[in-house]
Amino acid sequence: MAYRSGLVFDERFLAHDTGVEGKVQLRDRVFQLSPEPHPSSAFITKRTKEFLDISGMTEMMRPVTARPASIEELTMFHTHAYIEGIRAFAQGGPGHGSWGEVDEETILSPGSFEAALYAAGGALNATQAVMEGEVRNCYALLRPPCHHATHNKALGFCVFNNTALAAHYARKRYGLKRxxxxxxxxxxxxGTQEAFYDDAEVLFVSMHQRNWFPKNAGMLEQIGSGAGTGYTINIPLPPGTGDRGYRALFEQLVLPIGIQFQPELIIITAGQDPSWLDPLTQLMMSMDGFRCISRLMLELAEQVCSGRLVMLQAGGYSPAYVPYCTAAALEPLLDVDLGIVDLYAGAPELEECQNSFSQETREALNMARAWHRQWWKL
Incomplete structure (x- = not known):
């Protein structure tokens, strides 16, 4: 059977246990509530895989095995000292030192180091499967996520930067220039921005809720440095951007820039946390929005790089809705329509997410276009 798409998943990803939260801090004392899972819970990854399995999507995709990334591969971005610091921290060692640090929100367990090695290696194998023509595109359901991790800091639930490593790997192994x-x-x-900030061979495009997380990151004015000036594209978005705002963003900025850049490979850091049910953000996308932007990226890949596209799972903190949004993003890659009915079909909130296109969003996109027009024809 000839497979159009590949799927990376490994049960070892689920050994990254972020635990539960229940502590309430008052000024003069602490008390405990019944615990709930950490926002970045393995349950979300497990439930997403079940959705793909039971819906029949998994059997439509070529299995692409994960493997542990080697230390040499990790040092394409991270320092050797940081890697050893993370190994020690996962076993109960200190959270900071001359090697770097782990922020207080990034919880690691004894199984986390191996999970992170396999997640990084899974991203590399996804890239290999696409570059060697085993599949046209590949989706990697990875855990832990990646894009906040810098060369020596674990941040925002991220340990190793799978996206940056995949790009470095594609350049080193296959000689890609764009x-x-x-x-x-x-x-x-x-973290991904840091990896390629002065690099003209990697075009980094990030769209994200403005003035959110991390602090002072992702501002319009952050456009790269030196030879990389203009090759970092930040598009800060207002709360409530919704499906129509995202479609306009891709049509007005992402696709025209991609056509001009003519990449040889497209890598997507695919967080499902812009969804309207995400507890950590307010960007208000529906599963239809994810299907739309995935289709647009696939069409770009078909136009400029023979369909070579790698999609790496990142954030997404709604156990109920992440599986739906992930499946919707996968449907264009597989060229299927499973007829998935939205979890809240008919709800007025969902209809607002699908149809709203606020003046604030229009102004944000106009501002981004005007700014990036200094380097790109928009």
Whole structure:
């Protein structure tokens, strides 16, 4: 059977256990509530895989195995000292030192280091499968996520930067000169930006909720440095951007820039946290919106790089809705319509997410176009 799409998943990803939260801090004391899962819970990944399995999507995709990334591969971006610091921290060691640090929100367990190695290696194998023609495109359901991790800091639930490593790997192994990274996670991909800030061979495009996380990251004015000036594209978005705002963003900015850049490979950092049910953001996309932007990126890939597209799972914190949004993003890659009925079909809130296109969103897109017009024809 000839497969159009590949799927990376490994049960070892689920060994990254972020635990539960229940502590309430008052000024003079602490008390405990019944615990709830950490926002970045393995349950979300597990439930998403079940959705793909039971819907029949998994059997439509070529299995692409994950593997542990080697230390040499990790040091394409991260320092050797940081890698060893993370290994020690996962076993109960210190959270900071001369090697770097782990922020207080990024929880690691004894199984996290191996999970992170396999997630990074899974991203590399997804890239290999696409570059060697085993599949036209590949989706990697990875855990832990990636795009906040810098060369020596674990941040925002991220340990190793799978996206940056995949791009470095594609250049090193296949000699690529033009790679486009599109980060549609609701939070800014600060670590990926760091990796390629002065690099004209990797075009980094991040759309994210403005003035959100990380602090002071992803501002319009951050456009790269040196030879990389103009090759970092930040598009800050207002709360409530919704499906129509995202479609306009891709049609007015992402696609024209991608056509001009002519990448040889497209890598997507695919966070499902812009969804309207996400507890950590307010960008208000529906599953229809994810289907739309995935289709637009696939069409770009078909036009400029023979369909070569790698999609890496990143954020997304609604256990109920992440599986729906992930499946919707996958449908264009597989060229199928499963007829998935939205979890809240008919709800007025959902209709607002699908149909609203506010003046604030229009102004944000106009501002982004005017700014990036200094380097691109828009």
């Amino acid at each position: 790679i486009m990274i599109v980060d549609w996670d609701a939070h800014h991909g600060n």
